[in-house]
Amino acid sequence: MGEFVKHVSCTQCGSKDxxxxxxxxxxxxxxxxxxxxxxxxxxxxxxxxxxxxxxSNQQSIKKEKTVTKESITSTQAEEIKAKTQISANNYxxxxxxxxxxxxxxxxxxSTDNVRTRYYPITVDDKLSGYKVREHxxxxxxxxxxxxxxxxxxxxxxxxxxxxxxxxxGEEDCHAAYQMFKEYSENKGSEFVTAVVSITTGAGNPSxxxxxxxxxxxxxxxxxxxxxxxxxxxxxxxxxxxxxxKGKVRIATWTKAKDPNKYLENNQQKQFLSDFxxxxxxxxxxxxxxxQLYDKMIEQSSVVKMPFPPIxxxxxxxxxxxxxxxxxxxxxxxxxxxxxxxxxxxxxxxxFNSPHMVGILSMExxxxxxxxxxxSRHVSRKIAMLPQEEKQEFLISERSKELAHKLFVxxxxxxxxxxxxxxxxxxxxxxxxxxxxxxxxxxKVIVLDPLQxxxxxxxxxxxxxxxxxxxxxxxxxxxxxxxxxxxxxSQSGEKSSTNGGSLTEDSIHGSSTIIKSASANILLSxxxxxxxxVERNTTKIVLSKNRLVxxxxxxxxxxxxxxxxxxxxxxxxxxxxxxxxSDAPKEKIDF
Numbered sequence: 001m002g003e004f005v006k007h008v009s010c011t012q013c014g015s016k017d018x019x020x021x022x023x024x025x026x027x028x029x030x031x032x033x034x035x036x037x038x039x040x041x042x043x044x045x046x047x048x049x050x051x052x053x054x055x056s057n058q059q060s061i062k063k064e065k066t067v068t069k070e071s072i073t074s075t076q077a078e079e080i081k082a083k084t085q086i087s088a089n090n091y092x093x094x095x096x097x098x099x100x101x102x103x104x105x106x107x108x109x110s111t112d113n114v115r116t117r118y119y120p121i122t123v124d125d126k127l128s129g130y131k132v133r134e135h136x137x138x139x140x141x142x143x144x145x146x147x148x149x150x151x152x153x154x155x156x157x158x159x160x161x162x163x164x165x166x167x168x169g170e171e172d173c174h175a176a177y178q179m180f181k182e183y184s185e186n187k188g189s190e191f192v193t194a195v196v197s198i199t200t201g202a203g204n205p206s207x208x209x210x211x212x213x214x215x216x217x218x219x220x221x222x223x224x225x226x227x228x229x230x231x232x233x234x235x236x237x238x239x240x241x242x243x244x245k246g247k248v249r250i251a252t253w254t255k256a257k258d259p260n261k262y263l264e265n266n267q268q269k270q271f272l273s274d275f276x277x278x279x280x281x282x283x284x285x286x287x288x289x290x291q292l293y294d295k296m297i298e299q300s301s302v303v304k305m306p307f308p309p310i311x312x313x314x315x316x317x318x319x320x321x322x323x324x325x326x327x328x329x330x331x332x333x334x335x336x337x338x339x340x341x342x343x344x345x346x347x348x349x350x351f352n353s354p355h356m357v358g359i360l361s362m363e364x365x366x367x368x369x370x371x372x373x374x375s376r377h378v379s380r381k382i383a384m385l386p387q388e389e390k391q392e393f394l395i396s397e398r399s400k401e402l403a404h405k406l407f408v409x410x411x412x413x414x415x416x417x418x419x420x421x422x423x424x425x426x427x428x429x430x431x432x433x434x435x436x437x438x439x440x441x442x443k444v445i446v447l448d449p450l451q452x453x454x455x456x457x458x459x460x461x462x463x464x465x466x467x468x469x470x471x472x473x474x475x476x477x478x479x480x481x482x483x484x485x486x487x488x489s490q491s492g493e494k495s496s497t498n499g500g501s502l503t504e505d506s507i508h509g510s511s512t513i514i515k516s517a518s519a520n521i522l523l524s525x526x527x528x529x530x531x532x533v534e535r536n537t538t539k540i541v542l543s544k545n546r547l548v549x550x551x552x553x554x555x556x557x558x559x560x561x562x563x564x565x566x567x568x569x570x571x572x573x574x575x576x577x578x579x580x581s582d583a584p585k586e587k588i589d590f
Contacts, residue, residue, distance in 0.1 A: 071128040072143030080118055080130060080142070083107055088114055093263045094174045098181070102153050102174060105130075119170040121145040121199055125155040131170065131199055145199050147207040151215065153177075157194035160218025164194040165251070165275065166209075167259060168226045168235070173197040175263040176225070179271050193275075194219065202226060202235040210242035213439040217244045217431065223278045225251035227258045240281055241476060242438050244431065245468075249278040299325075302477070305355055305444060308348035310568040313555030317542050318519065324355070324443060324479045326547065327469060327516050329450075331484035331507045332523035337538050337559055337566075339363070339372075341523065342448055342483055344566045347376045349444070350406075350415040355479075358417045358442030360433070362452035366420045370407075377406045379563040417442055426461075429453060430468060437476050448483035451508050462510040470516060482517070484508065504543050520544035521554070533558070537569055 084105035087096045091106070091114045099106070105118040117133040121144070129143020131152075153173055157164065167173050177195040184192050198205040209216070216222050222243055226232035240248060255270045256262050262271035287295070306321035307314050315321050322328060332338035349357050361369050375382045378399075382390060393399060409415050417440050419432050436442040447453065454462045469480050486506040502522045504514045514520060522541045529535040540554040556569040 070144060071123065071126075072130065076142060077127060080105060084116075084118060088117075091117075092171055092175070092260055093178075094171065095178060098174050098178045101156065101177070102170075104170075104174070117170075118142075119152060119199075121152065122150045122155050123148065125150065125158070133170075147200060148211060149199055149208065151208070151212050152197040152199050153194075154196050154212065154215050157196065158215070158218075161194055162220045163223060164196060164216060164219040164221070165223045165225050166216075166239075167195065167197045168202050168232055169258070169260075170197055170199075172227075172259040174260075176259040176271070179259070179263060179268045182268065183272055202231040204238065205235055206238040206242045209239050210438050213242065213244065213435055217247070217435065220247065221249055222247045223249045223251050223275065224281075225253065225259065225275070225278070228253040229257060244434055244438075245471070245475070248281040250281050251275050251278040303354040305349060305353050305479070308344055310344070310557060310566055310571075311540070311555060312568060313553075314521070314540060314542060317545065317548070317550040317552075317554055319548050322444065322479055322481070323518075323547060324477050325473050326518035327466075327473065327480045327482065329482050329484055329507065329513065329517040329520045330523065331486055331502070331504075331520065332525075332538075333486050333502070335527055336523050336525045338483055338523055339448065340559060341538065341557065341566060342446060342481070343372050343376060345481075346416065346446065347373060353444070355443035356416065356441045357444045357446065358419070358433070358436040358440065359446045359448070360419045360429070361448055363448065364420070366418060369418060369420070374403060374406060376565065378402055379565060381561065381563070426453065426457070426465060430465075433472070437472070437478055442478070444479045444481065446481045446483070449485050450482040450513065451485045454509055459510040459512070463512040466510075466512045466516040482513070484513065502541070514544070517544065518546040533573075536561070538566075 084107045086100050086105070088094065088099060088104075088106040088108075089112065103120040105120075106114055107116040107118070109115040114135050116135065118130040119133070120127055121129045121131055123144065127143075128149055129141055129145045131145045132140050132142060134140075151166070152170055165176055167176055173195050177192065180193040180195065184190065198208055200208050224236055224239060224243075226235055226239075236250065251274055253259070253262070253271075254274055255267055256265060259271060262268065302324050304320040304323050307318075330338060330342065332341075346357060346359060359369070364372065371382050382393070385393060407415060417436055419436065424432070433445055436445065454465060457465070472478060473480060485508045486502065487508050502524045504520050504522070506522075507513055507520075520543045522543050523538050524541070525536075525538045526534055536559045538557045538559065540556065542551050542554040545551050558567045558569040558572050559565075560567060
């Protein structure tokens, strides 16, 4: 590689300045290890291994990676095994027992010194590739070793435990585990602290860490102990957002850069001291005023998620719809139709939202929720079908096609995520939400209804949950949509289900629910009205709008029972002179 020119962004991992650009047109990312050889080397039509050899003596190149998503073949694995061994003559102070534990293979040169290390990388505990290190510091990959892989060494610690230490490199992983192992053996204990490593470098590790959320969440404490240098310190902030809240501790290596140096310097006691002195992570949260303009620009670029077109008045009053970083309350009395409305919203969002939606259904089971959403998709209330006809309809080829379109997008991925866990503790529910946000990428969480979660909690305990929710929207840039029950009307009052007005104070539970939201949306319907149109009309009121300030009536919706569809009332009756509830209930024929 030629003379260094400047740092630029990486086309592979997205880092802003981890890629070094050189005068000969070559580049190298010190985060994800992606390397582009110079045009001259490529024009020579050499194999990549030859290109790697021809640049290995240049001081400016430290790491390199063959980019591939294909897992290693059994033939390749056998070839590596045939030319390597477990023993490495105590290379970097690591014992053969530890190398065997992690499955490391080593190729020795003619003088019996380490030439190449092969670190096994797995996906779901199955070998997917090897991260290869040619002595002293030349890296490349065989097979799949990227963001979708397990953390290095994770296959050894699937049962979880009290602590897991997350380090930056494979040799640091070995060294830390060895020091923990020796400490336990000296005490006569069989317990050894779990140690794993990221495989993609410190440049942009958050995606791999997020993909391993479930594994890390099996531990009570997650200690992050990256290298004590500029790259490691920067990576910590990226990793924190991908880890379970409340479990993270930060280890500061006070006497050396990394765990391997502690081992080589015989500083095991100091390593253990630094590990057990790790501190609970607390974000600073303090910004200088010269950073605020950039923050404002950054927020303005986040795309809003509009409500369905039938709620155009609400979209206008909220200037575009739902903004991430806020809590929204939707409240209505029993039988008013709030579930039908939220299902209509979800149906629209799964096809049109710029953000992934996660739903926690506390009232409907997974099949019930699927049926309600599918009814909207086919414009026919499936629950009204006789059982035999219902089954015949659902197993038809046409239904299978429509269901696939509803639940799977064009790329073959899920359109949304659903959790129906109603029996867990409040803490378990919070963990599920965190996993949906971090691991599944959900940016909007719909909880229907909130009162089923808060039932039995004191006002103080409800306030704690709302505080956690506000912490989540701030730390992860998400939005919560809480569906709310209301209190029973006082004696003599006309209820909101019988044409009476609804206020925020009617929302069941602690006043913190009302105060925590940026917008409160109230629904009312006179479900006992003699007039069929009035009986199926839902009135929307935006009673609180912290974002813009506009409040008041926000449109009316008309529910068409036969097709299980909501309409904007004004637009519907400008086209349809009468309701279609008395339409013939013919058998569906696809």
